[in-house]
Amino acid sequence: MPVQATMSSDAADLIEIFSSIQGEGVLIGHRQVFIRFMGCNLSCDYCDTNSGNDASKCRIELTPGRLDFEELANPVPMTAVFNLLHRWGRGWPSIHHSISLTGGEPLLHVDHLHRWLPELREILPIHLETNGVLHFALSRVIKDIDHVSMDIKLPSSSGETGLWEDHREFLETAAATDVSVKIVVNSSTEHWEIQRAAEIIAGVSSDIPFIIQPETAENLSLNISSFGLLELQEIASALVDDVRVIPQTHRFIGLL
Ligand code: SF4
Known part of the structure; x- marks a missing residue:
């Protein structure tokens, strides 16, 4: 069941804060601070x-x-988050490329983000990882975000349906900053889904990077064949200039 986020006070419900290597998308390989919202x-x-x-x-x-x-008990006060980040900045200067806001869905916490982001951004650039649906929330904070990595949820792999128009509106809003799109695919992914996702991206800008991410099983095998991935990339490349196939690399090197 989806969990409702705490929307008042200067303390937010968080899952965890940690440092790791980004394993997905266009910032792959960069060291980031991950703040995971509940x-x-x-x-x-x-x-x-x-x-x-x-x-x-x-x-x-x-x-x-x-x-x-x-x-720490939830909700976590903003001061505890900033104290940690400033301590890391003093003790380990220069190791982090950016702060990744992830979840869950961080935009459920838009009231907190609206207050926290200007100061967070003074510490490091802000990278938002989002399911790409809550476009009204994004419009409130887009000015303080350096890069958006948004999902387009395919019905076949996610089970979520009816999100196409929300994704389109979200991408139009996200295009005010640097943005890339990620889709998770598996052997059930249908060609028309890739076509439709590519049409949405090309309708905003064919320059937007389009990441095809194969679903990874517990044993680290991919839930789609290599030929299947090639076919999906070929379909997307007819409409979008920058289409990349990238698995979740952090799992292969044993990181969070
Ligand atoms: S995978 Fe889906 S349900 Fe899970 S956090 Fe991401 S958007 Fe939410």
Whole structure:
């Protein structure tokens, strides 16, 4: 079941804060601070975001990338987040490329983001990872975001239907900054879905990077054949200039 986000006060419900290497999309390979917000407005079939999480607590890494977590009660005050980031900035200057806001769906917390982002952005550039649906929320904070990585949810892989127009409006809003689009595909993905996603992207700008991400099984095998991936890339490339196939690399190198 989707979890509702806390929308008042200067403390937000978070899952965790940690340092790792970005394993998806156009910023792949960059070291980032990940702030994972609690709750989502969708229920994708492949989602494992809330498995094993205690919603009453947030875990916070003390040393960047070393998995030495301490737990804080939710909601986590803004001051605790900023104290951590400033301490990391003093102790480990220059290791991080940017802050990744992820989830769940971070835009459910738009009231918090609206207050926090100007100061967060003074620490590091802001990278938003989003399911690409909440376009009204995005319009409130887009001026303080450096890069948006948005999903287009395909009915075949996510189980979510009827989101095409929301995705279109979201991408039109996100195009005010640097934006890329990601879709998760598997052996059930149908060609018309890739065609429709590519049409939405090309309708905004054919320069927008389009990332095709194969779904990865527990044993790290991909849930789609290599020929299947080639076919999907060929379909998308007829409409979009920059189409890349990128698996989730952080899982292959054993990172969060
Ligand atoms: S959008 Fe992301 S967090 Fe939300 S249900 Fe889908 S996979 Fe999970």
